[in-house]
Amino acid sequence: MLRKLAGYVKAGRWNAWRECPETHSIIVRMEEAMRAYRTVAPDGTGESLYEDRKSQFFGFAVHAESAEEAITFRHAVIERIPAASHYVSAWVLADGSEFYSDAKEPRGCAGLPVLNAVKGADVADTACVVARIFGGTLLGKGGLMRAYTKAATDALAAARIVRRVPCRLVDAVVPYPLYEPLAKRAPDWGAHVDSTDFAENVTLHLSVPTELAHALVDGIREFSNARATCTIGSQELRYLP
Numbered sequence: 001m002l003r004k005l006a007g008y009v010k011a012g013r014w015n016a017w018r019e020c021p022e023t024h025s026i027i028v029r030m031e032e033a034m035r036a037y038r039t040v041a042p043d044g045t046g047e048s049l050y051e052d053r054k055s056q057f058f059g060f061a062v063h064a065e066s067a068e069e070a071i072t073f074r075h076a077v078i079e080r081i082p083a084a085s086h087y088v089s090a091w092v093l094a095d096g097s098e099f100y101s102d103a104k105e106p107r108g109c110a111g112l113p114v115l116n117a118v119k120g121a122d123v124a125d126t127a128c129v130v131a132r133i134f135g136g137t138l139l140g141k142g143g144l145m146r147a148y149t150k151a152a153t154d155a156l157a158a159a160r161i162v163r164r165v166p167c168r169l170v171d172a173v174v175p176y177p178l179y180e181p182l183a184k185r186a187p188d189w190g191a192h193v194d195s196t197d198f199a200e201n202v203t204l205h206l207s208v209p210t211e212l213a214h215a216l217v218d219g220i221r222e223f224s225n226a227r228a229t230c231t232i233g234s235q236e237l238r239y240l241p
Contacts, residue, residue: 036165036209037094039063039125041239046159050151054135057147058084059155061118061128064091067099070127077129084131088148090115091127094164105132109144117152123161128152162239168213169194169233170206172220178227179204185223189216192238207238 040046046061058081064070070091078087088110090100098119100111110130118128130151139147170191174182179202183193191208208216217230 035094036163037124038121038161039094039123039164039239040156041160041162044160046155046157048151048154048158050147050154052135052139052143052147053137055137055139055147056133056135057151058131058133059128059151059153060130061126061152061155061159063125064093064127065125066093067091067097070099073127074129077131081131081133083133085134086110086132087129088114088132089127089129090118090152092118092124094124105144105148106141109141110148113145113149114152117149117156120153121156121161123156125164126156128155130155162241164237165240166210166235167207167238168210168235170208170213170216171231171233172204172206173201173229174204174220174224175201175227178202178224182220182223182228185219189219191216209240210235 040061040063042063046059048059050057050059058077060073060077062073064073070089074087074089078084086103086105088101088103088105090098090111092098092115098115100115102109102111105111114128114130118126130148132147172182179196183196183204186193186204186206189208190212191206193204194207195205197203197205206216213232217232220228220230
C-alpha cells in the first residue's frame with residue numbers, strides 16, 4: 001500500500017490517494033480524529049443526585065477516550081456506591097461509536113435516556129454512569145426514564161466542558177527585548193505559550209488553533225518588525241476552555 005502511494009507521489013499524482021481505498025480509509029480516520037469537539041474536561045467529574053420516592057439516583061459524567069476507560073470508571077462507581085442495585089452506563093466517543101446498558105432495568109428506561117443525555121449535551125469522549133439505590137417504591141417506566149434522564153443531565157451540567165481542538169505548534173525566535181511583550185500579546189492571537197527556551201535569542205513554543213496559525217505568524221512578524229523568525233510545526237489536539 002505504501003509503495004502504491006509513493007508511486008502516486010513520485011508521478012506527481014497528488015490526489016491519487018483517492019484511487020487507493022486502503023489509504024483513503026486511513027486518511028479519513030485521521031481527519032475525523034483531528035476534528036474539534038466538546039468533551040468533559042479530563043481533570044474533573046460532574047456529579048449529581050436526584051431523588052424520587054426515596055429512590056436515589058447518583059449521576060457521574062467523566063472524560064473517557066475508549067470503551068475500556070468508560071468500563072473502568074463504571075467499576076469505580078460500583079466501588080464508591082456499593083449499596084446501589086443498578087449501575088446504568090452510556091458513552092459517546094470521538095470516533096462516532098456509542099454504547100448504553102440498561103443494567104437489568106426495564107428495556108429502554110435507563111441506558112437509552114442516559115445516552116440521549118450525553119448526545120444532547122453535544123459532547124464526545126464522554127461517559128456517564130447513574131447508580132440507583134432502590135427506595136422501596138416502583139417508579140414505573142415513565143418515572144425511571146425521568147429519573148435517569150435527570151441524573152445524567154445534571155451530572156453533565158455540573159461537569160466542566162472544554163473543547164478539544166486541532167492546534168498547530170509554532171516556534172517563534174525573538175530578541176530578548178521582544179520576549180515579554182510578545183508573550184503578553186500571544187493570547188490576542190488565540191495562542192498559548194507552552195514553554196520558553198533562553199539562548200542567544202528567546203524561543204517561544206506556542207500552540208494555536210490550526211485555522212489561526214498563519215494569522216499568528218503574520219501577527220508576530222508585523223509586531224516584531226520582521227525581527228522574529230517563526231516556524232509552523234506539527235498538529236495535535238489540545239484542550240481549550
